[in-house]
Amino acid sequence: MGWYRAGTVTVTNGSTTVSGVGTDFVSNLNGGEAFVGPNGSVIEIDHVVSATQIVLVSPYLGGNATGQAYAVLPTASFARDLAIAVSALRDSYQNVRDGVGQGLFPDGSVAAPAIRFASDQDTGLYRIGANMFALVAGGVVRGVISDFTRLNTSADGYTLDLLGRAVDDTVQLRLLRNDYSLNLAVMAFVPGFGTRISSGLGSIGLASLSDGACYLRVGANDVALATAAAFRPGTDNAVALGTSGFRWSYVAAASGSIVTSDARTKKWRGALETAELAAAREIAATIGVYQLLDAIAEKGEANARLHVGVKAQQVWAIMAAHGLIDPITPSASSSRYAFLTYEKWDAVEAKACTAAVPPSPAVMDEDGRMIAPPNPGQPAQPPTKARSAGDLYGIRPDELMFFLMAGQEQRLAALEAA
Template structure:
C-alpha cells in the first residue's frame, strides 16, 4: 500500500500530538501504522482522533515544526489481520449468506427467501400481512342479502355482516312499532328575512328508502335571492351523502302518495316540507306558522297579488281563483272577506248555492276556509247594491 503524505503536520518537541492541515487521517491511516515525522524519525500511531489529529509514541523528539512534511506507512500486519477477520466473518455468517442466494438484488434476495409476496410467510395471530388499504379494499364475497337471525359466535365475519345488513335495512311496519309512510314531525319553517329561513330539527319518512330521515339540528338556508318572481318554491328534505339536508326548489310536488304526504315530482327521495311564495323581487315573502299549521303572510295582504276579488257584485255564486297565492293542491286557506252594503255568502263550487260562511253587511271577517282542487271558492252578494272584497292572508301547510 502507498504511504500517505497529503498536507502538512504541526509537531511540538516532547509532545505526542500531531495536528494536520489538509489531512484525512481517519480514512488513510490505522492505529499501529508508522509515522515518519518532519525530523526524519519513526513513531508508532497510537490513536486517530480525527482527520486532522492523531497521537504518536514515543513523544516527538525532533525540533518543533509548524508545517512540516510527513509520511504514514502501513505495516505488514494488515493482510494477515484482514484474512483472519474475513475467515471469522465467513465462519459466523457464511450460512446466512448462502440462504440469501446468489442474486445481489432486493428481488433476488426475496426470491431466495420465498418472500416475493406474503404466500411464503406463515400467517401469525397478530400479523396478517395485509396493508390497511388492502384490508379496506377487500370485497365482501359471499355477502347474503337474504340472511336472517341473530349473530352468533360461530358465524364468520361475512355471515355476521349479512345478518346485520338485513337487520339495518329492515322496514318496521306501524304494527311493529314503526311509523306510517306519511310520517313527518318537526321541520318547522321560520322566516328570518327575505333571504333566509330556518328549519327546526325533525324527521320524515322518505319513500325511496322506506325509512325515516332525521334532521338532528336546525338548518338555515341563507343567501336566498334571484329566485323566480311571483311563484311558489318548495322545501324538500333529502339525504345528501348520509346527512339530512333541505333544498328549496321551484319544482312542484307530486300528487299525495299517502294521506297528504307528497314528494318532489319525479323524485321520491325528496320529501315535501312546505311551500313558500316569492315576490316580484325574487325573494321570499315574510310568513308566520300558526299552531294549526296555517302559514300566514306577514306582509300587506290588502293589495295585489293577495287581493283576489275587489268590489265583486255578483248575486249568483261566482268562482274566485286563489291559485296565485295558494300552493297547488292545497285545500286550506285563510280568507279575509269585506261585505259592503249587503250580506256576502262564501262557499265552494261543489256546494252549489249553499253558503258555507256568511259575512254580514258592513262586516270584515277573517277565517280559515277550504278550497276545491282548483284552489277556487265561490261568493255571492245577497242583493244588488252590495259588494264583496276577498283577500288571501295565508294557506295550510299540508304535508
C-alpha cells in the first residue's frame, strides 16, 4: 500500500487537528499511521474523524499553513493489528461455526431461550431435557414437545396434554390441572375399540364399528349398543334399566314390552297348585284404585291421576299366609316368586365436594425441566346428597297378572262345573 497524498491540508501550530480539502480520510487512513506535515515532521495519527478531518497524537509544531501538501505513511502496526483482529474474529466465530452454524443451539433457559427474538428475549424455544423442548412466552413455559405434546393455556390455567402414544398403546388427549397432579379428563383412541373418555371418577367408551353400530362402554363393561334400527344392552340379560331405589318416572312406548317366553329357555313345572290358586283368588280380591302420594303433593288430590293395582305388602302377607313364602322380614331373596320384589338401602350422609389430593405431582427444576413425571393422583370428589335408609316393596305386574288369571280361571271352571 503506497503513501496517501490526495488533496491538501490545513495545519495550525500547537493543534492536533488537521483539516483536508479533496481528501477521503475515512476510506484511506487509520489510527496509528504516520502523518508527514508540510514542515516535514512525522506525527502519529490518533484517529480519523471524517473524510476531511483527522486528529494527531501530539500537536503540530510547525507554522500555520493552508492548502499544503502532506503525506500519510502506513505502518507495520496496521497489519499486525489487523492480524490480531482477524485471529480474534476467527476464534469467536469458531463457536458459531461449530454450533449455530451447523444448527446446533445451546439449551437455553426459561428466562433466556436458546432461540429467541431480539426485541422479546424471554420468548422462544429452549431444551428441557433429553428428547424434549419447551415453548416459552414471557418467561413462562407454555408448552412442552417430546414423545407427547403438552400445551398450557396460561400460567394459572390448565394443561392440554397430547400423547402420540401412551404406554397402553392408546393415542390420548388429556386435560390436566396446571400442577400436573390430576387428570381432569382423558380422551383416548383405543386400538381395536374406539374412543374412550375417562377421569379419576371412571371412564366411558364409544366404539364406532364398521357396520355403523356404536358401543357404549362403562369401565370394562359394554352397557349398550346403538344401530340405525335398535338401541339395546351390550350384553344379553345382564344390564338393568333403573333400580328399585332409582326409578324412571314413566316409560313411553308405541307398543308393550316383549318378555322372552321361549319354551326352550324354561324348565316347566306345570299348573298352579292348590295353595297358589287360593292365594291368587285372595290377591285378586284386593285389587283397587289408588293415587300416588308424590303426585298428590305435586298436583293436589283432586288432580292426581288414579291408578289400579294392589298393595305390595298385602300381596306379600297373603302369600305368606298360604305358606308360599316365609312369614319373615323380606329380603331381596326371601321370595321365590319373581312377581314379588324388595330392595333395601343404607343411609347415605351428605358430603361436600372434596379437593383433589395429588400424591405425586411433577417435579420441575428452576429452569422448568421435568425431574420426575406426574402421577394422576386422587381426583376431586363431587358433593353427595343425603339419603335416609329405607326399603321398597314392589311387584312385577305382568307376572302377577298371569298368577291372578290362573286363580280366576280355576274359580270360573268351578262355577261352570257346578
